[in-house]
Amino acid sequence: MSEALLETKPKLWESALETIVSDDGALRVSSPDTRVAALDRYRITTANRERPGRYWKLDLDALDERLSNLAMAPARANFSGGTAPALVLCDLESAIQGDAAGFQSAFGRAIAHAPGKYAALTQALQRGGAFVHIPADVCVDEPIVVTYRAENRTASFPYTLIVADRGSSATIIERHEADDGNVFVSGITEVIAHDSSAIMHAAVQRLPEDAIAFFTRSALLERNAHVSWSAAELGAHLTGSTIFCAIEGLGAASHIAALFFPHGEQHVDFITTTDHLAGESQSRTVIKSAATGNGQARYLGNIRIAATMHGCDASLKDDALLLSPHAHIDSVPALEIAANDVKAFHGATVGALDDESIFYMMTRGLTRDEAERMITLGFFEPALDHFPTAALREELRQELARKIAS
Amino acid sequence: MPDRGLRISGLRVSVAGNDILKGIDLNVEPGRVHALMGPNGSGKSTLALALAGHPGYEISGSATLDGLDLLAISPDKRARAGLFLSFQYPAAIPGVKVSSFLQATRQAVKPGDLPPAKFRQLVMEKMDLLDMDPSFLGRYLNDGFSGGEKKRLEMLQLAVLAPKYAILDETDSGLDIDALRAVGESLGAMRKDAATKEIGLLIITHYPRILQHISADVVHIMVDGRIVKEGGPELAHTIEREGYDSLREVAAVSV
Numbered sequence: 001m002s003e004a005l006l007e008t009k010p011k012l013w014e015s016a017l018e019t020i021v022s023d024d025g026a027l028r029v030s031s032p033d034t035r036v037a038a039l040d041r042y043r044i045t046t047a048n049r050e051r052p053g054r055y056w057k058l059d060l061d062a063l064d065e066r067l068s069n070l071a072m073a074p075a076r077a078n079f080s081g082g083t084a085p086a087l088v089l090c091d092l093e094s095a096i097q098g099d100a101a102g103f104q105s106a107f108g109r110a111i112a113h114a115p116g117k118y119a120a121l122t123q124a125l126q127r128g129g130a131f132v133h134i135p136a137d138v139c140v141d142e143p144i145v146v147t148y149r150a151e152n153r154t155a156s157f158p159y160t161l162i163v164a165d166r167g168s169s170a171t172i173i174e175r176h177e178a179d180d181g182n183v184f185v186s187g188i189t190e191v192i193a194h195d196s197s198a199i200m201h202a203a204v205q206r207l208p209e210d211a212i213a214f215f216t217r218s219a220l221l222e223r224n225a226h227v228s229w230s231a232a233e234l235g236a237h238l239t240g241s242t243i244f245c246a247i248e249g250l251g252a253a254s255h256i257a258a259l260f261f262p263h264g265e266q267h268v269d270f271i272t273t274t275d276h277l278a279g280e281s282q283s284r285t286v287i288k289s290a291a292t293g294n295g296q297a298r299y300l301g302n303i304r305i306a307a308t309m310h311g312c313d314a315s316l317k318d319d320a321l322l323l324s325p326h327a328h329i330d331s332v333p334a335l336e337i338a339a340n341d342v343k344a345f346h347g348a349t350v351g352a353l354d355d356e357s358i359f360y361m362m363t364r365g366l367t368r369d370e371a372e373r374m375i376t377l378g379f380f381e382p383a384l385d386h387f388p389t390a391a392l393r394e395e396l397r398q399e400l401a402r403k404i405a406s
Numbered sequence: 407m408p409d410r411g412l413r414i415s416g417l418r419v420s421v422a423g424n425d426i427l428k429g430i431d432l433n434v435e436p437g438r439v440h441a442l443m444g445p446n447g448s449g450k451s452t453l454a455l456a457l458a459g460h461p462g463y464e465i466s467g468s469a470t471l472d473g474l475d476l477l478a479i480s481p482d483k484r485a486r487a488g489l490f491l492s493f494q495y496p497a498a499i500p501g502v503k504v505s506s507f508l509q510a511t512r513q514a515v516k517p518g519d520l521p522p523a524k525f526r527q528l529v530m531e532k533m534d535l536l537d538m539d540p541s542f543l544g545r546y547l548n549d550g551f552s553g554g555e556k557k558r559l560e561m562l563q564l565a566v567l568a569p570k571y572a573i574l575d576e577t578d579s580g581l582d583i584d585a586l587r588a589v590g591e592s593l594g595a596m597r598k599d600a601a602t603k604e605i606g607l608l609i610i611t612h613y614p615r616i617l618q619h620i621s622a623d624v625v626h627i628m629v630d631g632r633i634v635k636e637g638g639p640e641l642a643h644t645i646e647r648e649g650y651d652s653l654r655e656v657a658a659v660s661v
C-alpha cells in the first residue's frame with residue numbers, strides 16, 4: 001500500500017496524503033493533523049515563491065498536474081562513511097519507534113524558522129528520511145555520507161534530521177541522485193546544533209537534468225555552536241534551494257557556501273537567510289554562481305540582525321558569472337540590520353569573463369577554451385574550498401568542468 | 407634553418423582609431439639580447455602586445471617567428487610556436503593555483519615532454535634561481551601579489567616555458583636590487599642552458615640597470631611609434647645621460 005500509485009487526478013497531493021494515512025510508521029513521525037495543516041500551508045503559500053525571479057518560466061501552480069503521473073515513494077537513505085560509538089544513523093520511522101534520544105525534542109524545531117511552500121509540502125508528505133544523532137562530546141572524524149537515490153518516475157520527500165549534542169562534531173555529506181529523469185524531490189534538512197557543537201553539512205545535488213527539486217535546509221545554533229552549510233546544486237531542470245540559519249546562541253557562528261551553475265535550460269532559485277537572534281554571533285555567506293546556455297538563476301540573500309543584538313559580525317559575498325548571451329542571473333542581497341554596534345559587509349558582482357585574463361592565459365599557450373575553463377573553475381574555488389574532503393571537491397570540479405564544456 | 411629570428415617589418419598598429427605604431431622594423435636574432443627603450447607612451451607595450459596577439463588592435467605589416475607568420479595565428483598558437491611575453495601589467499586570476507597553471511601551460515607549449523616528478527624538479531630549480539619561496543606555488547595566479555612578486559612570477563613562467571623568443575616588458579620596473587639580480591641570474595642561466603641558449607630576448611626598459619645584469623647586443627630607441635635610433639650597449643647610457651629630447655627631433659623630422 002505504501003508504494004501505491006497516485007491516482008491521476010488534479011488533487012494529487014491529497015491522494016498522496018491518503019497513501020500516508022495508511023502508513024503507520026510515517027504517522028508516528030508526524031500525525032495526520034500536523035500533515036493536513038502542512039498541506040494547507042502548502043496550498044495557501046504563493047506558488048511563485050515569495051518574490052519570483054525575472055526569468056522564472058515555470059508555472060508552479062501547474063506543477064501538481066505535471067507530477068500527476070509520478071508514484072510516491074518513501075525516501076530511503078543509504079548511510080556510509082563515518083562511524084563512532086553511540087552514533088545513531090537510521091530512518092525517521094525507526095528513530096521514533098526506538099524512541100531515539102534527542103529525536104522528539106528536535107524534530108521540526110529548525111524548520112519552524114523556515115516557512116516556505118515546499119518545506120510545507122515535505123512536512124505533509126514525509127516518509128523515510130534519515131536521523132543522525134551525534135551524542136555529547138563525540139567527534140566523528142570521517143564524513144557521514146547520506147545518499148538518497150530517487151527511483152524513476154517518483155516523487156519523494158527526503159527529510160534529514162541532524163542533532164548534534166553539546167560538544168560533538170561531525171561532517172555530513174548529503175547526496176541526491178537518481179538513475180533516470182522524471183523525478184520530483186522535495187527535501188528538508190534540519191540541523192539542531194547544541195552548545196559548542198560543530199556541524200559541517202555538504203549537500204550535493206546531482207539529479208538528472210529533467211528532475212524538479214526543492215530543498216529547504218535549516219539550522220538552529222545554540223551557544224558557541226558552529227554550523228557550516230555548503231551546497232552544490234548541479235542537477236535538475238528546476239532547483240529551488242533555501243538555506244536558513246537561526247543563530248539563537250551567544251557566540252555561535254554560521255557559514256554558508258553555495259555554488260550553482262545552470263546550463264542548457266536549467267533554472268536555479270537559491271535563497272539564503274541568516275537570522276542573528278543572539279549577540280556576539282558571526283555569519284559568513286559565500287555564493288558563487290555561473291550560467292551558460294539558456295541557464296537562469298536567481299539568488300536572494302538575507303541577513304537579519306535585530307536592534308538588540310550586539311556585537312554581531314556578518315558578511316555576504318555573492319558573485320555571478322555569465323558565460324553566454326542568453327544566460328541570466330539575478331542577484332538580490334538584502335541586509336536588514338537594526339543594531340548599530342555590529343559589523344556587516346556585503347558585496348555582489350555580476351559579470352562576464354575578463355578578456356584581459358583570457359588573453360594573458362592564451363599568451364602562455366592555453367587555448368581560449370582552456371583559459372575560460374580554468375578561469376571559471378577558479379571563480380568557483382572560494383565556494384569549493386568550504387566543501388569537505390579533497391575527493392568531493394575534485395568531483396565537483398569535474399562536474400563544473402563538464403558544464404563549462406557543454 | 408632558413409630565416410631564423412623574430413622579424414618585424416613595416417608594422418603599423420592602431421588602437422581605437424589612434425595610430426600608435428607607425429611602421430616598425432626590428433629583427434630579434436636568436437641568441438641575442440635586444441633592448442628597446444623609449445619615452446612613456448611611445449608604443450613599446452603596444453608592440454609587445456601586438457606581437458603576442460592582443461585582440462582589438464588593427465595591424466598591418468608583418469611579423470614572423472622563424473619564418474612563421476605570427477599575425478595570422480591566435481595568441482596561444484604564437485606561444486606554442488615559441489613566443490613569450492612578460493607583461494608590464496600581468497593579469498590576476500583568482501582561484502587558479504600557480505602550480506596548476508605552470509603545469510597546464512608547460513603541457514600546452516611542450517606537450518608530454520616531462521614526467522610530473524621531473525617537471526616539479528624543474529620548477530623548484532627555477533624558483534630557487536629566482537629566490538622565490540615554494541609557497542608561491544600554492545597561491546592564486548598574481549592574486550594579491552605585490553608588483554615585484556608579479557614580475558618574478560613572469561620570470562618563473564619564462565624559465566619554465568623555455569620559449570625561443572621572449573619580450574620582457576618593463577620586467578625590471580618595480581624590482582628591488584636583489585630581485586633584479588635574481589632576474590639577471592635566471593636569464594643568464596637560460597642563456598647557458600643547452601635547451602634555451604639560442605633564446606632571442608627583447609628587453610623593454612627605462613633603465614640601463616638591468617643591462618648590467620644581462621648585457622644588450624643592440625639597443626633600439628622608440629619615439630612616437632617609430633624606431634628612431636639603434637646602436638650598441640653604450641646607447642642606453644647616452645639615453646640615461648641625455649634623455650630623449652634630441653631623438654624626439656629626429657622623430658619629428660622623419661614624419
Ligand SMILES: Nc1ncnc2c1ncn2[C@@H]1O[C@H](COP(=O)(O)OP(=O)(O)OP(=O)(O)O)[C@@H](O)[C@H]1O
Pocket residue numbers: 421422424426444445446447448449450451452453494
Ligand atoms: N586601448 C587604447 N586606446 C587608446 N589609446 C591607447 C590604447 N592602448 C594604448 N594606447 C595609447 O598608445 C600609446 C602607446 O602606449 P604604450 O602602452 O604602448 O606605451 P609604452 O611605450 O609602453 O609606455 P610606458 O613606457 O609608459 O609603458 C599611448 O599614448 C597610449 O595611451
Ligand SMILES: [Mg+2]
Pocket residue numbers: 450451452494575576
Ligand atoms: Mg609600456
